[in-house]
Amino acid sequence: MESPHGILLVAFIATFAVIHLSQAEDQEGFISVDCGLPPSEASPYIEPDTGLWFSSDSDFIQTGKIGKIDPSLRKTIKTYVTLRYFPDGIRNCYNLSVKQGTNYLIRVTALYGNYDGLNITPKFDLYVGPNFWVTIDLENMISGQTEEIIYIPRSNSLDLCLVKTGATTPMISSLELRPLPNNIYITESGSLKRFKRYYLTSSNAILSYPDDVNDRVWEPKFDPEWKHISTTLEANNSNGFLVPHDVLKTAAIPANATARFKITKELDFPDDEIYLYLHFSEVQSLQINESREFDIFWNGQPFDNTVSPKYLKTTTIKSTTPVTCKGGVCNLELIRTTNSTLPPLLNAIEIYSSVKFHQLETNENDVFAIRKIKARYGLNRITWQGDPCVPQKFLWDSLNCNSTDTSRQPRITYLNLTSSGLKGTIAAAIQNLTDLEKLDLSNNNLTGEIPGFLANMNSLMLINLSKNNLIGFIPQALLDRESEGLTLFVDGKHRCLSGSCVTEKKFPVKTAAFVSSATVMVIIVVLVLIFVVKKKTSSNSEVLPPSSIKPSVNVTSNNISEISIKMKRKKFTHSEVMEMTKDLERPLGEGGFGIVYHGVINGSQQVAIKILSQSSTQGYKEFKAEVRNCSYSNMFKQMCFMYSFILVQVELLLRVHHINLVSLVGYCDEREHLALIYEYMSNGDLKDHLSGKHGSSVLKWNTRLQIAIDAALGLEYLHIGCRPSMVHRDVKSTNILLDEGFTAKLADFGLSRSFQFGDEDHASTAVAGTPGYLDPEYYRTGRLAEMSDVYSFGIVLLEIITNQRVLDQTREKIHIAEWTAFMLNRGDINGIMDPNLHGDYNSHSAWRALELAMLCANSSSEKRPNMFQVVIELKECLASEISMKSNDQDMDSQSSPEVSMSCDTKDVPSAR
Ligand SMILES: *[C@@H]1O[C@H](CO)[C@@H](O)[C@H](O)[C@H]1NC(C)=O
Ligand SMILES: *[C@@H]1O[C@H](CO)[C@@H](O)[C@H](O)[C@H]1NC(C)=O
Ligand SMILES: *[C@@H]1O[C@H](CO)[C@@H](O)[C@H](O)[C@H]1NC(C)=O
Ligand SMILES: *[C@@H]1O[C@H](CO)[C@@H](O)[C@H](O)[C@H]1NC(C)=O
Numbered sequence: 001m002e003s004p005h006g007i008l009l010v011a012f013i014a015t016f017a018v019i020h021l022s023q024a025e026d027q028e029g030f031i032s033v034d035c036g037l038p039p040s041e042a043s044p045y046i047e048p049d050t051g052l053w054f055s056s057d058s059d060f061i062q063t064g065k066i067g068k069i070d071p072s073l074r075k076t077i078k079t080y081v082t083l084r085y086f087p088d089g090i091r092n093c094y095n096l097s098v099k100q101g102t103n104y105l106i107r108v109t110a111l112y113g114n115y116d117g118l119n120i121t122p123k124f125d126l127y128v129g130p131n132f133w134v135t136i137d138l139e140n141m142i143s144g145q146t147e148e149i150i151y152i153p154r155s156n157s158l159d160l161c162l163v164k165t166g167a168t169t170p171m172i173s174s175l176e177l178r179p180l181p182n183n184i185y186i187t188e189s190g191s192l193k194r195f196k197r198y199y200l201t202s203s204n205a206i207l208s209y210p211d212d213v214n215d216r217v218w219e220p221k222f223d224p225e226w227k228h229i230s231t232t233l234e235a236n237n238s239n240g241f242l243v244p245h246d247v248l249k250t251a252a253i254p255a256n257a258t259a260r261f262k263i264t265k266e267l268d269f270p271d272d273e274i275y276l277y278l279h280f281s282e283v284q285s286l287q288i289n290e291s292r293e294f295d296i297f298w299n300g301q302p303f304d305n306t307v308s309p310k311y312l313k314t315t316t317i318k319s320t321t322p323v324t325c326k327g328g329v330c331n332l333e334l335i336r337t338t339n340s341t342l343p344p345l346l347n348a349i350e351i352y353s354s355v356k357f358h359q360l361e362t363n364e365n366d367v368f369a370i371r372k373i374k375a376r377y378g379l380n381r382i383t384w385q386g387d388p389c390v391p392q393k394f395l396w397d398s399l400n401c402n403s404t405d406t407s408r409q410p411r412i413t414y415l416n417l418t419s420s421g422l423k424g425t426i427a428a429a430i431q432n433l434t435d436l437e438k439l440d441l442s443n444n445n446l447t448g449e450i451p452g453f454l455a456n457m458n459s460l461m462l463i464n465l466s467k468n469n470l471i472g473f474i475p476q477a478l479l480d481r482e483s484e485g486l487t488l489f490v491d492g493k494h495r496c497l498s499g500s501c502v503t504e505k506k507f508p509v510k511t512a513a514f515v516s517s518a519t520v521m522v523i524i525v526v527l528v529l530i531f532v533v534k535k536k537t538s539s540n541s542e543v544l545p546p547s548s549i550k551p552s553v554n555v556t557s558n559n560i561s562e563i564s565i566k567m568k569r570k571k572f573t574h575s576e577v578m579e580m581t582k583d584l585e586r587p588l589g590e591g592g593f594g595i596v597y598h599g600v601i602n603g604s605q606q607v608a609i610k611i612l613s614q615s616s617t618q619g620y621k622e623f624k625a626e627v628r629n630c631s632y633s634n635m636f637k638q639m640c641f642m643y644s645f646i647l648v649q650v651e652l653l654l655r656v657h658h659i660n661l662v663s664l665v666g667y668c669d670e671r672e673h674l675a676l677i678y679e680y681m682s683n684g685d686l687k688d689h690l691s692g693k694h695g696s697s698v699l700k701w702n703t704r705l706q707i708a709i710d711a712a713l714g715l716e717y718l719h720i721g722c723r724p725s726m727v728h729r730d731v732k733s734t735n736i737l738l739d740e741g742f743t744a745k746l747a748d749f750g751l752s753r754s755f756q757f758g759d760e761d762h763a764s765t766a767v768a769g770t771p772g773y774l775d776p777e778y779y780r781t782g783r784l785a786e787m788s789d790v791y792s793f794g795i796v797l798l799e800i801i802t803n804q805r806v807l808d809q810t811r812e813k814i815h816i817a818e819w820t821a822f823m824l825n826r827g828d829i830n831g832i833m834d835p836n837l838h839g840d841y842n843s844h845s846a847w848r849a850l851e852l853a854m855l856c857a858n859s860s861s862e863k864r865p866n867m868f869q870v871v872i873e874l875k876e877c878l879a880s881e882i883s884m885k886s887n888d889q890d891m892d893s894q895s896s897p898e899v900s901m902s903c904d905t906k907d908v909p910s911a912r
């Protein structure tokens with residue numbers, strides 16, 4: 001059963017609603033927010049005095065707490081009873097949906113009302129977007145403080161922020177936005193802060209909505225020196241300003257009809273630049289012999305033309321330029337003209353101070369995108385409110401922006417969401433941060449693939465996606481960007497080329513492109529020469545059609561010079577090289593293209609410096625000379641183009657670091673002096689150690705397996721770990737170098753000894769590896785691919801196992817692989833193993849290694865394993881060696897290889 005009261009209430013609300021429903025459409029575009037109103041508590045509701053629909057603020061802000069003013073004060077306007085206060089964070093912002101370019105009246109009211117029982121009135125600042133608007137200081141403001149501004153939002157969302165400036169807590173009671181017609185309140189200098197809005201009347205009614213369709217608040221003003229005149233008739237207010245009819249029905253004239261109409265006394269003006277709006281409407285029906293005509297004077301100067309208000313029709317006089325009042329003193333006088341029979345009249349006056357908002361908002365697309373990212377990952381950070389970039393003191397954390405040029409909108413240039421617990425795929429909205437230079441999403445739980453759009457973000461210089469659960473390969477476009485200088489950190493598995501390493505593989509996080517040691521530049525130059533010649537003879541160049549090249553091609557484009565800058569850090573002068581090597585004091589040996597010297601860099605770091613011999617640098621020199629005169633023939637123009645490519649390549653080389661690749665520390669490229677500086681490998685090469693040339697003790701079986709693993713890892717990296725993948729071309733025991741801890745590293749990639757400079761015939765400089773190590777398939781196909789490296793690696797492995805020379809004319813079988821097969825066929829197992837090991841190895845691991853070596857050295861590339869499989873097999877080999885060894889020791893058994901082997905025949909490789 002409904003109580004009679006209940007029914008009454010329902011009936012009341014129903015009529016109320018009907019009355020105000022018609023007004024609802026007038027409220028179109030109004031935003032009326034009752035701050036701190038719990039959303040469940042009758043929101044929206046109709047404010048009884050105005051009939052405006054107010055709603056809770058919960059849709060516009062995520063932060064802050066809800067409060068209610070002291071019960072003794074709750075008889076005030078309903079919207080001021082609840083409030084929201086902000087104990088956390090410095091800046092808290094309301095986010096409102098507005099129409100870009102529309103002029104809005106924004107009104108904020110804060111009524112403290114001792115909501116927290118502390119009786120400490122707050123003081124804080126209000127910001128519109130990134131710009132300071134006004135300070136709210138509620139001391140002695142029992143009925144609160146209301147501020148109004150007329151502002152044109154520059155985007156479709158508006159941030160209204162409360163900023164803590166001291167110890168007190170910012171708070172807000174209500175927030176109102178009213179769209180205004182765009183042709184009124186237009187100033188040259190931006191926004192208008194309301195100072196006063198009066199209508200001259202003896203009544204004491206405050207007028208606002210619905211009397212004012214734009215919900216301006218008009219306060220009554222009365223002065224004994226004035227005389228109030230009025231009418232009951234409605235004036236025509238359609239001059240744009242839509243001043244309420246009740247304002248136009250009443251006016252003031254000076255009590256002494258012959259005196260000037262001084263208004264100044266009633267007003268104190270702000271010190272700022274001000275804008276005045278004076279509204280006139282004649283309220284008396286003038287007789288034929290009557291006239292009302294007057295001039296407006298501002299500090300004694302005529303303010304506008306002579307005014308003669310029309311009966312029941314609005315005239316508005318406004319300042320076209322701002323005026324100032326020093327010390328708040330200004331004279332506004334209306335003086336009747338000589339033939340006017342009636343004194344001056346004024347209905348209403350509005351005074352605004354001009355507010356200049358200099359700080360531009362962050363680029364709207366950036367804001368849109370970062371908000372999307374925030375929503376997508378549920379990033380509820382206290383600083384992530386309001387404008388992301390500005391003011392700089394409120395910059396969102398984990399972001400950085402370029403806001404140096406104040407005439408441009410700030411742009412987001414850096415986003416670091418490392419270790420932020422991000423889940424799901426990489427947000428597509430990131431691509432809209434078009435000025436982003438660095439993106440760090442590492443150490444999250446991101447899934448899905450590496451998105452291709454990253455490659456289209458042209459400003460990106462660094463991307464870190466490592467330590468996530470991403471799948472798939474790196475998009476080719478992104479790899480291309482990498483070769484143009486983008487730094488990309490991803491988990492190693494993404495760098496795999498083939499399906500051969502779908503399982504988790506740990507490559508070093510910091511991988512770049514490929515390493516080629518040796519005379520990379522020289523090689524590339526020659527490759528380029530070959531390329532150019534081939535292109536010339538085969539087809540018209542697709543890379544750079546000759547017709548499209550203008551004389552003096554721009555070799556030093558920005559791109560290239562940037563790369564050059566990066567390279568410079570590792571570039572050394574010839575005299576520096578001489579100093580490092582103490583004038584070539586200590587040669588270490590001779591390698592392809594020149595002699596290697598010992599050197600010291602930075603006073604302590606030992607290096608090996610390969611000085612390229614004159615004859616080998618000649619080609620390069622010539623090439624460079626031609627490049628400088630870029631305008632010769634089309635062929636050289638094309639070389640100019642390729643020279644940029646070379647710079648990119650060298651730059652890549654300098655960046656690559658893999659523990660099992662000898663790294664390039666620097667280089668020298670000074671006229672005819674060309675040197676390459678490598679890390680120093682104090683233990684020389686593997687071959688010396690196997691042959692005992694080093695004089696040190698014989699390498700143990702464990703150590704040999706470890707060296708094989710190291711070398712295999714280096715090779716695996718070249719084949720699978722880096723893009724574009726790389727073929728070493730010259731894997732052999734002299735190219736496996738050992739550092740002081742016997743860690744093996746590969747040297748001399750992509751280089752072949754038979755590569756000669758100064759040769760007349762470039763066609764004869766075909767790449768070829770070292771005899772004995774060279775893939776037999778190469779003779780058939782003329783092509784060296786990854787599988788050729790696997791073959792050569794198999795030969796190295798045989799050397800490690802047998803310590804036989806690769807080619808030995810005095811042996812039954814000249815080639816080491818043939819010899820091993822021959823020995824296996826004969827069943828002479830013991831004869832295969834290096835006698836220097838003195839049987840100190842586990843037969844199981846030895847056989848596994850031997851089988852692997854024979855598989856790698858299979859004459860058919862299809863039957864060879866890839867390096868990924870080789871690494872796994874070798875690791876298992878070493879593990880079994882270690883565990884078997886400890887078992888052997890535990891059991892103290894002296895089982896002979898033969899015994900062990902016969903139990904394990906399936907591991908014996910079949911001879912091929
Ligand atoms: C801001 O308001 C817009 C429009 O109402 C909304 O799409 C966006 O998600 C809001 N952003 C935040 C941070 O609340
Ligand atoms: C009010 O005045 C305007 C021109 O100033 C006129 O177009 C309009 O018809 C008038 N309205 C009424 C109700 O007289
Ligand atoms: C009215 O103003 C005139 C001119 O300022 C002055 O001469 C006159 O005395 C004033 N009358 C009264 C009653 O104050
Ligand atoms: C008052 O006199 C001026 C010239 O002095 C004239 O332009 C104006 O029309 C007159 N005003 C009235 C209402 O007669």
Ligand SMILES: *[C@@H]1O[C@H](CO)[C@@H](O)[C@H](O)[C@H]1NC(C)=O
Binds near residue numbers: 402403
């Ligand atoms: C910021 O942007 C300006 C203009 O776009 C540019 O000139 C300047 O180099 C940028 N600054 C930084 C630090 O990126």
Ligand SMILES: *[C@@H]1O[C@H](CO)[C@@H](O)[C@H](O)[C@H]1NC(C)=O
Binds near residue numbers: 462
């Ligand atoms: C991202 O932030 C982390 C932690 O503050 C820092 O270690 C890392 O270097 C940053 N990433 C970039 C690209 O600056």
Ligand SMILES: *[C@@H]1O[C@H](CO)[C@@H](O)[C@H](O)[C@H]1NC(C)=O
Binds near residue numbers: 365368
């Ligand atoms: C990128 O911005 C454009 C323009 O603001 C928008 O239409 C598009 O939806 C945005 N893309 C994403 C993925 O957010």
Ligand SMILES: *[C@@H]1O[C@H](CO)[C@@H](O)[C@H](O)[C@H]1NC(C)=O
Binds near residue numbers: 421
């Ligand atoms: C990924 O999510 C799991 C649980 O879903 C969590 O234990 C782990 O810490 C998260 N990793 C990162 C890096 O956030």
